Amino acid sequence: MTNIDALLEENEAKDLLRFVTAGSVDDGKSTLIGRLLYESKGIYEDQLEAVAQASKTEGTTGDDIDLALLTDGLRAEREQGITIDVAYRYFSTPSRKFIIADSPGHEQYTRNMVTGASTASLVIILVDASKGIITQSKRHAFIASLLRIPRVLLAVNKMDLMDYSEDVFREIVHDFTEFAAKLELTEIDFIPVSALKGDNVVSKSERMPWYDGRSVLRHLDTVHIAGDRNLIDFRMPVQYVSRTNASFRGYMGRIESGAVHVGDAVVVLPSGVTNRVKEVFGPDGPTETAFASMSATLTLENEVDVSRGDVISPVNNRPTVDRALEAMVVWMDSDKLSLTKEYLVKHGTRLIPARITKLQYQVDVNTLHRSEVDSLSLNEIGRCELELSQLVAFDPYRKNRATGSMIIIDRMTNRTVGAAMVLDRGGGAGRSQANWESFSSSSYLAPKASGVSPVEREARDGYCGFTVFLTGLTGSRKRDIALLLEREFFDEGASVVVLDGHTIRSGVGKDLGFDASARSENLRRVAETARVLNDHGVIAICAFVAPYSELRDKVAETIGEERFFGVFVDAPVEYCRKHDAQGLYDKADRGEIKSFPGVNATYEFPTSPNLLVRPAEQSLETCAGLIYTAVKKKFFKKPSLKSVDW
């Protein structure tokens, strides 16, 4: 009996990992899943017999059992003319239960993968080692980044076809890393496998001694997921109001993030009425506290009007309340997106009429190119502005997957036609990467701290203070370019200062680290410093990685768009690695540096810099020269009568 008790205890204590698999047709996705199910005993004998039987007639693997048939609805379904979309599979190990969302790689791909990805905390992207990183792999990575799946596992399959070669694997790792640097992917792991032969799927393969990482199953089993849930920002959309009797009013709902305790000061949104939590009920009755992903019931101290659709949050940590928002929208219906139609939007537990008022651009899932379009068709993705018919309490999706997501429903057909992920709006509430208050961008026009007016400065110097901001990966040589530029300006008599990591981090930003919030604070200080310098007629040349476009926008806003000049120093990762004197890339590779843009953190490419230079193709002098010319043209007064020497 003790045996079985221990077993039960172990099974009750398992945690849950949801993942989605992505790969194009024939990369071996079904074979990989089949093997995971088979080896973890997620398959019953009678099912296996049926597959063994079918392998003889339909299989592609000779005498071996074709494990792909276990999961591959594809062939069967194609014959039956059934839509193939996301299928869910289950298996477990002693420590975890797994839910696989398996979406086949055919035309409907984007819609299906987005669906599977919406609840996943990991994605396995399959790559065929004999083909390398192909367009579809990039598409999968982009969707993973768009849906903010916290971690990516790139399974390089069919290693058996490539003689289990380390070089092949390394090259694929390199190609993928380079592409991924453009995306917002935080954790990426790579495993060389052969799904067919079983190498590195469940146990470590002896045929790839050069690989010292974990097998796929081991990785799935041990990867740390506890940090995925947002346990900070308490949010509970009210689902159902229970009035059991005159004295009991329970507000029921799923806690989407954060935690709530008896006695907490809360606010009901969008009305904004504050209240206090009286009781908390979990699934087993009254409790002191309830937290993210629990279905709970709350009662409040004061009788107020709370109804389905409202959101309860802490008084001092509220979501944005607004009727207008911007979102990335994935279109999922054969009827195109319409800018004139009224749709319904389901957000949390609220269902409200809404319009898509503007389509800013479409993103090509394969190339990431943006283009202006009039509409979105099935499987297309674009950035939209939405106008809701009522106030709604939401967060940016990057901060909160639950309160930042919504589905769009067609009123006539009732079909779910779109999936929307709310974006941060510059300056608005719900900042995440940039955690500083925005300044009026025109405040510099009337610098109170200076007795000299900009007009006077310009009259004397021929320019007003301005900032050239160089962004690029570590090792892109932006500092060297900045120094050349400094020399040019100095030589012609201008007052100029270079601000870069070295100057700022050794003093002004000494107390800061390198995570997103520290980077934000560091840049805030840079921006403020540059602003003061500019206000006093000094040219500031800044050279920073500044990996997030939102942050860079913020810098521009602080300094003032009119005197900000953004330069993207665009160099491939190999070039940067070569010019990384401090060996930072190597350290990041070894995991000694966390969140290093280009290796294990994102670098968001500037989409519309004032200027782009390519040190890998142009000399440093050319780069500096190009910037110099452009800046001269933009910020320096045209030769005036006064400067003409009579």
Next chain:
Amino acid sequence: MSEYSLSHLAQLEAESIHIIREVAAECEKPVMLYSIGKDSSVMVRLAQKAFAPGPVPFPLLHVDTTYKFRAMIEFRDKFCAEQGLELLVHTNEEAQLEGINPFDHGSDKYTHAFKTEALLQAINRGGYDAAFGGARRDEEKSRAKERVYSFRDRFHQWDPKNQRPELWNLYNGRVSSGESIRVFPLSNWTELDIWLYIYKEQIPIVPIYYAQKQPCVMRDGRIIMVDDGRLPLKPGEEPQMKMVRFRSLGCYPLTAATESEAHSLPLIIEEMMLTRKSERENRMIDYDGNASMEQKKREGYF
């Protein structure tokens, strides 16, 4: 932060409760299909938890095929009375008058009349726009892609081409009049999860899930329990007492038993973890060809 962690069972529970509440809030007239089996028992418990301390705000509906195990009917009546649950029972009376039975008409015709037809009658007559079912995706291959909200047209047909994508936990329960949805709150549970939860929550289940001595005959390699005198014995067939239990319950002439000594929940769970046969193996209606489940679903079978 580990104090804020949830086990997989707690997560499944929370997710199911969320689904049940969502339907209760959004649909006009939901009903919960109650098949008396272990999955239904779990689903009912989840519904109770979802609305505690209040009552479950919708009735249970049992579609009685007239050939259920006697132990099931006894359990049903006792359980619902004890738990204060509103129970509705529906039988296809026309089929009953015609005398349709699994022996003379074959399992196909019989299940169509007493399950598929009967269910549609009950839903139409009750005017329900949403019906909860206890099906799980791990039960059978064709269920793997079933949605949590499964959309049915006004003829209760399931059109696999016309199902809605389900993203995050945002369910689209919009239907036009006459249309309905089937909702499967246990979609992500596996058979093992069900047993573990029954054990953890001490949920009562029909006693024949536990191994007992029962009168049985062997047919095509399957053990059929002779539950009452209506099972026509073939020449030479003599019921034998056997220690058996059932992994899933349905109509007794169509549900095979497994030989087992597992007379308690821990023993069943232990056995479960060791056996490598799926529970559906014992359901005869899946054997009418590979695509049969798909076909039945299209016609409105659960």
